[in-house]
Amino acid sequence: MTRTFALSIAYDGTDFAGWQVQPGQETIQGTLQRAILRSTQQDVTVTGSGRTDAGVHALAQVASCRFATWTASTDALLKAINSRLPDTVVVTEVHDAPQDFHAIRDAIGKRYRYQIQVRQQRDPFGHRYRWRLRRNVDVAAMQSAAAKIIGHRDFASFESAGAARKSSVRDVRDCQVIPAPDYETSGHLAIEVEANGFLYNMVRNIVGTLVEVGYGKQTPAWIDEVLGQKNRIYAGQAAPPQGLFLKEVYYRPGFLPA
C-alpha cells in the first residue's frame, strides 16, 4: 500500500533554474527527486504547492509525494533525504498525510515575503536575498498603497503573461510593508502578501508597483486605477527574483498533522 507524505522544504533558489524539473537544468524539484531516489531507491514525483521561478527562495515550500513502500518513521525519511541534498536545500519536516493529499490542489492560501534593501551601501552577504533600491522610499506612502491591494479583486493588472488561468480574481488577505527595527541604519524593508492564490509573477508585480509609489512617481490612489484597468501594462515593473521567498502555504485546519 502506498504512503503519502507532506514535506516542508526550505531552499536558497539563487543557483537553481526554479522549482520545476527541466531537462539539462538544476531545479529544486529535480534535486529533491534525485535525493529521494538515491536515499530510498524509489522513483517518486515531488509535487510542490507552486512553482517558484529561477532565483526565488522558499522558507517553507510544501510538497506532496507518494511512496510505494516506506515502513520506517517520517523522521528516518527526513534524515535519508537530507543526507543526499546540497547545502542550499533542506527538508525541514516530513508528515504522514491523507492518501490523496495533493500539495497544489489542497492548498487554500499562501504567504510570500519580499525583501528590499533601501539605498544603504551594497551588502556582500545580502545580495542573494534582497532587491537593492538606489533611492530612498516613502514607507508611509507604500503602506497606504499596500492597504489598497487587500481584498477580493481582479488582479489582471498584476499578472504577467505566460500562465493560463480560468479567472484572475483573487482574495488578497494581507499586504504589509514592514520596515526592519533597524531600518534607519540597515535600510531593510519587507513586503508580505497573503492570498488564497497568486497569479503568475503577482507578488513581484505588486512589489514593483509599490516601489513606484515609494519613489513618489505615483500616489497610493494610483493603485485603485491600476486594479481598475485589469491590464498588465498599467502596473509597475516586476521586482527581481532574488528578494522573493515563499514563506508559508496554508491547508485546511486538521488536514495536515501539525
Added chain:
Amino acid sequence: MTRTFALSIAYDGTDFAGWQVQPGQETIQGTLQRAILRSTQQDVTVTGSGRTDAGVHALAQVASCRFATWTASTDALLKAINSRLPDTVVVTEVHDAPQDFHAIRDAIGKRYRYQIQVRQQRDPFGHRYRWRLRRNVDVAAMQSAAAKIIGHRDFASFESAGAARKSSVRDVRDCQVIPAPDYETSGHLAIEVEANGFLYNMVRNIVGTLVEVGYGKQTPAWIDEVLGQKNRIYAGQAAPPQGLFLKEVYYRPGFLPA
C-alpha cells in the same frame, strides 16, 4: 605627487581563492586591482592588512594603495571602484592616508569573528557563513576555556605550518564565546578573538580547540596544557573557513582619519 588611500572592504569569500593574487584564480586582491584599473586606468597594488584564506570573509578588511594621480574626492574614488566590483565585494570607505601608510606594517591589532550553528537543522541561507556542529556544546565550558586564551603567550600550538614568523608569541586581548540572543532556537554562536597579530590559521585552530571543550572531550584546564606544549599536534582540529570573518583592523589612534 602620489596620493595614498586607506580602503575599508567587505567581502563574501565563498567563491574566491582567498585574498592574495594567484595566477588563474579569482582572488579578492585581484578583483580589487582589476576594478581600480578599469575604473581609473591606474595599475595599483592593493595591500591588505593580512591575507584571508579561501572561503574566509571580511566585514572590514583594510587595504592601502597609492595612486600616481587622483585629484577627485575620496567619495568619487569609492564610487568608481564599486561600479566595477561584483556583488560579493564592496569598498565601504575610502580615506586619504599618510603618504607612507602601509596596511600590514602599520596595523596594531585585529579582531576576528567566527560563526557557528549548533545542532539545529541545516539553514540553506546560512551555510556560506557558519560552521554547523552536529552535537550540542557546553557554552559555559567553552567560555571558561576561551578566557584561558587571553594573554601574552606563545601560541605555537595554534599555528598551522606554512608561514615563517620570527616569534609565535602574541598578545590576545580578548577571546569571547557569544551565544546569540535567540540561541535556544537558532543555535547561533560566535567566537570573537582580538590580538595584536595572528599566526597562520590561529583563529580557526583556537575555534576547533574550543569546540573540543564544548563537546566535553576536554576540560577548560586542557587549554593551559595545549599552550604549554607549544606544538600544533596538541590542539584541536582547525575549524572550516566559511565561519570566519575579519571583523576589524586597528591602527594607532589618529593615524587614520575616522
